[in-house]
Amino acid sequence: MEIRQCTDKDWPAIFGFYSATMKDGRSYAFPEGQGLEEARPWWMEQPPGQTVAAVAAGEIVGSAKMGPNRPGRGGHIATASFLVDPRHQDQGVGRALGEYVLGWARSEGYRGIQFNAVVETNLPAVHLWQSIGFQIIGTVPGAFDHPEHGLVGLHVMFQEL
Amino acid sequence: MEIRQCTDKDWPAIFGFYSATMKDGRSYAFPEGQGLEEARPWWMEQPPGQTVAAVAAGEIVGSAKMGPNRPGRGGHIATASFLVDPRHQDQGVGRALGEYVLGWARSEGYRGIQFNAVVETNLPAVHLWQSIGFQIIGTVPGAFDHPEHGLVGLHVMFQEL
Numbered sequence: 001m002e003i004r005q006c007t008d009k010d011w012p013a014i015f016g017f018y019s020a021t022m023k024d025g026r027s028y029a030f031p032e033g034q035g036l037e038e039a040r041p042w043w044m045e046q047p048p049g050q051t052v053a054a055v056a057a058g059e060i061v062g063s064a065k066m067g068p069n070r071p072g073r074g075g076h077i078a079t080a081s082f083l084v085d086p087r088h089q090d091q092g093v094g095r096a097l098g099e100y101v102l103g104w105a106r107s108e109g110y111r112g113i114q115f116n117a118v119v120e121t122n123l124p125a126v127h128l129w130q131s132i133g134f135q136i137i138g139t140v141p142g143a144f145d146h147p148e149h150g151l152v153g154l155h156v157m158f159q160e161l
Numbered sequence: 162m163e164i165r166q167c168t169d170k171d172w173p174a175i176f177g178f179y180s181a182t183m184k185d186g187r188s189y190a191f192p193e194g195q196g197l198e199e200a201r202p203w204w205m206e207q208p209p210g211q212t213v214a215a216v217a218a219g220e221i222v223g224s225a226k227m228g229p230n231r232p233g234r235g236g237h238i239a240t241a242s243f244l245v246d247p248r249h250q251d252q253g254v255g256r257a258l259g260e261y262v263l264g265w266a267r268s269e270g271y272r273g274i275q276f277n278a279v280v281e282t283n284l285p286a287v288h289l290w291q292s293i294g295f296q297i298i299g300t301v302p303g304a305f306d307h308p309e310h311g312l313v314g315l316h317v318m319f320q321e322l
Contacts, residue, residue, distance in 0.1 A: 022233070029235030070278065072183070073306040074190030074315070111312070114301055116277070117231065138299020140275055140319050145234040151272070154235070156317055158301050 001093065003100045006051045006063070011040055013060045014053065017085040018043055024086075025147045027122050029154070043083075048108070052100060054084075054093050061088035064097040066104060069114045078110040082125075094125070098132050106161050115157040119144050126155065134159045162254065164261045167212045167224070172201055174221045175214065178246040179204055186308045188283050189242075190315070204244075209269070213261060215245075215254050222249035225258040227265060230275045239271040243286075255286070259293050266322055273321045280305050281314040295320045 006014070015036050022032050030042060045051045049067020053060045062084040069079035080101045084093045105113050113134075118125055120139060130136075134157040142151035167175070176197050183193050191203060206212045210228020214221045223245040230240035241262045245254045266274050274295075279286055281300060291297075295318040303312035 025234060029231035029233050031232045069304075070190035071192045072190050073186060074278065074304055076306060076312075077301070077304045111303060112301075114304065117235065137301055138317055140238070140273075140298055140317065141321065142272060143230075143235055143238045143275065145237060151237075156299055156301065160302065
């Protein structure tokens with residue numbers, strides 16, 4: 001698997017699993033039902049951030065976006081978001097993207113990485129982030145409207161670098 | 162003190178203490194050095210959010226902006242931010258704005274209010290929010306670069322409605 005920076009041309013391929021993930025409704029508090037162009041700025045980051053693609057056998061199987069979590073006096077903490085094509089889950093794509101983001105944030109001089117809203121029932125994601133060094137800082141109760149479980153918590157997760 | 166919805170005409174007056182607060186650098190991870198028009202969308206909210214002004218003796222002495230904390234499946238939790246003109250501190254302006262926001266969020270049907278980044282050394286703010294029912298959910302260590310204290314934590318605060 002190769003992880004490389006995205007270009008605008010990659011967006012239609014990523015949008016396929018972006019929109020499937022948002023429609024599924026189990027992992028992101030993002031708008032649902034967005035069109036291709038409407039969704040583009042929600043995923044394709046501008047510098048100093050970036051968006052990358054995970055490529056396997058010539059196909060984009062996942063993507064991550066990353067950048068400063070806040071401007072100004074919070075700009076030394078990074079954040080990131082992750083998508084794995086549902087057809088390529090359980091193949092280590094999320095882990096590879098997570099480790100890429102850790103390396104990117106270290107090389108860019110960030111002092112830590114914060115995930116602002118990890119759905120507490122998304123246990124594969126919670127456990128993956130814990131396995132690469134993230135801790136749960138706190139959980140906002142009932143902050144996510146899950147299609148099966150109703151109102152569930154959103155974890156704030158963090159790792160110092 | 163009256164609290165009323167803002168119009169575009171109010172922005173130059175608010176911008177005076179917005180820019181002073183950002184320059185002071187003790188309470189917000191916002192961009193510094195913004196001009197009047199650059200800063201406008203950072204404070205003047207669009208529906209379903211809104212921005213209000215606290216007015217005393219015909220003068221705007223504080224402002225709050227409020228709206229959904231996240232889109233989509235997180236849209237039932239509100240968030241808000243607050244500014245008090247430094248020349249009118251310790252006059253109950255922040256408390257009046259905070260209580261206004263609680264009433265607004267209840268009347269709009271929000272299930273809770275989340276503050277994403279309360280600077281832990283900003284004790285007047287932390288104590289004020291606790292006094293009207295907010296709890297500290299967690300603290301992201303070192304996430305704010307304070308001009309005097311260096312890297313200090315940012316509290317996530319929350320109140321169920």
